[in-house]
Amino acid sequence: MSIAPESNLTGILSRRPFHAYQRIISALEEKGVPFSLASGECAGKSIADEGRLWLVTRGVITVVRQSDESWLGTASAPFIMGMSGLFSQQKGSYTLVAQNSCQGISVERDLFFQCIDQNNLWQEVAHIQDWLLELLLFRDRWVSSGDAYLMVRRQLLNLMKLPYDIRITTPVESYIRKHTCLSRSSVFRILSQLRKGKFILIKKGKLLNVARLPERY
Numbered sequence: 001m002s003i004a005p006e007s008n009l010t011g012i013l014s015r016r017p018f019h020a021y022q023r024i025i026s027a028l029e030e031k032g033v034p035f036s037l038a039s040g041e042c043a044g045k046s047i048a049d050e051g052r053l054w055l056v057t058r059g060v061i062t063v064v065r066q067s068d069e070s071w072l073g074t075a076s077a078p079f080i081m082g083m084s085g086l087f088s089q090q091k092g093s094y095t096l097v098a099q100n101s102c103q104g105i106s107v108e109r110d111l112f113f114q115c116i117d118q119n120n121l122w123q124e125v126a127h128i129q130d131w132l133l134e135l136l137l138f139r140d141r142w143v144s145s146g147d148a149y150l151m152v153r154r155q156l157l158n159l160m161k162l163p164y165d166i167r168i169t170t171p172v173e174s175y176i177r178k179h180t181c182l183s184r185s186s187v188f189r190i191l192s193q194l195r196k197g198k199f200i201l202i203k204k205g206k207l208l209n210v211a212r213l214p215e216r217y
Contacts, residue, residue, distance in 0.1 A: 012138055017131050020124035021078040025055050025105075027119045028112065032105030037061075037098035052106045053082035059102030060166060066093040071178040073139065074099065074162065082109075084132045086125070099166045149217045151180045152190045156200065160210050172207040193217065 032055065037043065042064075043054070056079045063072045063081060072094070081096060086109075107115075116125060155176045159167055176187050194200045194217070201209040 008138060012131075012135055015131060015134075017124070017127045018078065020127040021080065023119075023124050024080065024116070024121055024128075025057060025078055027121060028055060028107050028115050029057070029105060031111060031115060032107040034105050035103070037096070037102040039098055039100045041098050043096035051109050053080055053086075053109060053112050054096060054104060054106050055080050056102060056104040058104065060099040060163060061102055062097045062099055064095050064097055066095055069178070070181075071175075074158070076163075077102075077104070080128070083125070083128050084136065086129070099170075100163065148182055148186050149190055151182060152176055152187060153213050153215075153217075155179050156194075156207065156210055156213065159207050168206055168208075170207075171205045172202055173205065190217070 056077045058077050060074060060076045061079065062074045064070070065072055116122060159170065159172060159175055162170070173184070173187050173191065176182065177184060191200070191202065194213070195202060199211050199213050200207065
């Protein structure tokens with residue numbers, strides 16, 4: 001019997017290393033530069049080009065690729081942006097967009113390494129990177145699957161997991177297109193079919209409820 005995609009994702013999210021994130025953030029919170037972003041506010045310059053790590057301690061943040069404005073993922077605190085490419089020399093252009101009121105600190109990469117060494121936190125770094133790799137592999141499998149319905153299905157489930165104040169102000173069609181490579185017509189067609197089947201409830205373009213979505217449609 002196959003396992004439903006959301007079961008796999010729920011399993012990955014349940015293994016999120018909260019303790020590792022908290023230990024690293026606690027070690028760095030007095031050394032970094034505080035930042036605060038209002039809902040919808042962008043972090044500004046490319047976070048990758050700045051050579052800094054962003055430690056989100058409060059709120060929900062979205063990682064956006066600047067070249068095509070694709071939304072690569074949305075995460076709630078605690079979260080550290082820059083961990084997945086910590087040792088990579090390849091620089092991408094990404095920025096952060098706050099989905100609600102967000103706070104945290106930014107830290108220069110050299111200072112991050114120094115603090116991790118001093119506090120013997122490399123095991124925590126490895127734990128987080130292992131979890132991020134699992135999450136990214138899951139994401140890539142579904143984004144590259146070529147199945148439009150599965151991509152829409154996953155984003156509907158992701159949107160339902162966001163805090164109510166964010167979900168109720170987020171246009172569902174726009175959210176799905178920003179997280180996938182799907183056309184507007186494809187997204188509207190699938191949403192229309194799901195609404196007719198009473199699998200989802202949308203009002204004024206906002207997602208109010210999701211019933212048990214079929215694995216295939």
